[in-house]
Amino acid sequence: MVTLVADLGWAGLRFVEELGRMARFTAGIGSATVRRPIRIGRFVDELFKLGVLSLIIICLCGTAVGAVLGLQGYNTLVRFGAADSLGAVVGLALIRELGPVLTALLVTGRAGSATTAEIGTMVVTEQLDGLRMMSVDPVHYVVTPKALAMIAVMPLLSALFILFGIFGGYLIGVRVMGLDPGIYLTSLQDAVDFPNDVAGSLLKAAVFGVLVGLIATYRGYTTAPTSAGVSAATTSTVVIASVSILLFDYVVTALWGV
Amino acid sequence: MTAADDAHLAFDGVRMAFGDRRVFDRLSFSFPAARISVILGGSGSGKSTALRLIGGLIQPSAGRIVVDGEDITRLSERQMYRVRAKLGMLFQGGALLDSMTVFENLAFPLRERTTLRRAEIADRVHETLTAVGLRDADALLPSQLSGGMIKRAALARAIVTRPLILLCDEPFSGLDPISARRIEALLVEINRRFHITVVVVSHDISSTMRMASKVLVLLPDGAVEGTPAELQASTDPRVASFLNPDLDAAALREVGHVEVQPGPAQGASAW
Numbered sequence: 001m002v003t004l005v006a007d008l009g010w011a012g013l014r015f016v017e018e019l020g021r022m023a024r025f026t027a028g029i030g031s032a033t034v035r036r037p038i039r040i041g042r043f044v045d046e047l048f049k050l051g052v053l054s055l056i057i058i059c060l061c062g063t064a065v066g067a068v069l070g071l072q073g074y075n076t077l078v079r080f081g082a083a084d085s086l087g088a089v090v091g092l093a094l095i096r097e098l099g100p101v102l103t104a105l106l107v108t109g110r111a112g113s114a115t116t117a118e119i120g121t122m123v124v125t126e127q128l129d130g131l132r133m134m135s136v137d138p139v140h141y142v143v144t145p146k147a148l149a150m151i152a153v154m155p156l157l158s159a160l161f162i163l164f165g166i167f168g169g170y171l172i173g174v175r176v177m178g179l180d181p182g183i184y185l186t187s188l189q190d191a192v193d194f195p196n197d198v199a200g201s202l203l204k205a206a207v208f209g210v211l212v213g214l215i216a217t218y219r220g221y222t223t224a225p226t227s228a229g230v231s232a233a234t235t236s237t238v239v240i241a242s243v244s245i246l247l248f249d250y251v252v253t254a255l256w257g258v
Numbered sequence: 259m260t261a262a263d264d265a266h267l268a269f270d271g272v273r274m275a276f277g278d279r280r281v282f283d284r285l286s287f288s289f290p291a292a293r294i295s296v297i298l299g300g301s302g303s304g305k306s307t308a309l310r311l312i313g314g315l316i317q318p319s320a321g322r323i324v325v326d327g328e329d330i331t332r333l334s335e336r337q338m339y340r341v342r343a344k345l346g347m348l349f350q351g352g353a354l355l356d357s358m359t360v361f362e363n364l365a366f367p368l369r370e371r372t373t374l375r376r377a378e379i380a381d382r383v384h385e386t387l388t389a390v391g392l393r394d395a396d397a398l399l400p401s402q403l404s405g406g407m408i409k410r411a412a413l414a415r416a417i418v419t420r421p422l423i424l425l426c427d428e429p430f431s432g433l434d435p436i437s438a439r440r441i442e443a444l445l446v447e448i449n450r451r452f453h454i455t456v457v458v459v460s461h462d463i464s465s466t467m468r469m470a471s472k473v474l475v476l477l478p479d480g481a482v483e484g485t486p487a488e489l490q491a492s493t494d495p496r497v498a499s500f501l502n503p504d505l506d507a508a509a510l511r512e513v514g515h516v517e518v519q520p521g522p523a524q525g526a527s528a529w
Contacts, residue, residue: 125351125353125356126349126350126351126353127353127354127355127356129310129313129315129349129353130347130349130353130354130355131355132313132315132342133313133315133342133345133346133347134342134366134367134370134371134419135339135340135342135343135367135370135371136366136367136370137335137339
């Protein structure tokens with residue numbers, strides 16, 4: 001019993017210690033963001049790697065999710081004689097919830113894990129120490145552009161996911177189920193409120209961007225310098241970021257009603 | 259004030275441990291300026307750790323480390339960048355930035371740390387690449403280089419900023435004898451031509467005796483320093499056995515090797 005309590009105590013201490021390290025790391029990114037030289041070129045490179053290279057998967061998945069929502073929504077609504085509300089159901093579900101959450105999960109799997117693996121490999125091959133020996137701060141040169149790019153691309157990718165989702169719902173509802181296109185779009189337009197729904201959705205996506213950006217870069221930066229270490233760091237990024245996205249989704253929804 | 263305060267490069271009572279594993283306990287030594295010094299020792303003796311301590315990449319548990327007359331153990335990471343401007347480091351695996359070509363790898367510290375213009379940077383990079391025999395490899399990525407070429411490119415990057423002190427972690431490991439001799443000749447040439455203090459971590463005794471002005475031997479129960487001649491004349495049995503390893507049958511048995519006894523031939527007939 002005493003051992004169990006001691007183990008729990010140590011685990012708690014390690015958790016707090018880890019939180020402290022992560023807070024210092026976050027503060028380091030914050031200070032590096034405003035420190036000269038501002039690395040615009042590195043930021044644009046990361047925007048391309050994290051954003052542009054994720055476009056296909058986001059568009060494809062957005063269309064598929066919208067199509068499924070259209071199909072399920074139509075089959076359910078038609079039972080209550082409310083098939084005309086399909087645009088509202090698809091739009092609100094995507095904008096308020098599915099768009100930001102699924103985008104964040106997809107970006108975690110594609111770009112978050114890649115970010116951790118890239119930084120982790122730089123740890124293993126001593127490239128980060130090499131930068132430090134050249135008087136270049138690795139947080140400033142490697143980590144900050146990646147974290148900031150993640151925060152910047154998440155709302156944009158989420159908006160794209162929602163757009164393609166609405167298009168997928170339109171394809172199924174209008175082209176397959178025979179709903180009037182005007183009714184689909186009017187229902188969507190009437191139901192969606194820009195400041196509450198759209199701006200809130202973008203805010204939620206930005207919060208997820210901060211989460212994924214921080215977790216992916218932190219896990220990479222603190223990778224144990226072995227190949228198994230890189231593998232473990234990459235896995236933990238996907239697991240921790242995915243769980244955090246779902247937890248924070250509830251927190252953001254409860255706090256701001258988005 | 260101690261002797262270490264005036265030293266070019268010195269450890270003064272440095273203690274270092276990773277968790278429960280002690281690496282050094284009160285290690286003290288000093289290396290002269292503009293000479294080649296070598297840190298010798300077996301695997302796990304803390305040679306690379308000593309080099310990383312000089313570079314400020316890790317912090318000692320106790321003691322002082324003096325680099326160019328300045329105690330670096332009290333400096334913040336930001337202040338260390340000023341000290342590291344005087345240092346160049348050749349990492350064991352090269353540590354070249356793998357997304358950049360050889361040219362960009364060499365130009366990178368010049369762009370980051372100096373105010374040289376683009377043409378001047380290109381001239382300096384080509385001059386340094388020519389010095390290490392990699393003039394035609396400037397457009398190649400690190401993944402396209404052989405082991406020896408990676409070491410030479412990494413050496414070129416370490417000296418391109420004309421550092422005061424060059425730290426080399428196992429520069430000969432994993433190389434064929436010709437490539438190893440080439441790197442050794444390069445280090446001697448760099449030391450003579452640019453008057454750079456060179457600190458080499460190695461376990462190669464013959465190259466050490468050829469090029470070193472001062473040698474530090476890290477032993478499991480302490481450290482011994484001296485010139486190559488002093489160490490070779492040393493009566494300390496630990497130093498003598500390290501410099502002239504005599505792996506006779508008794509020594510092999512002592513470390514757990516099984517001596518194979520001659521017996522009947524075991525060929526296909528046994529099956």
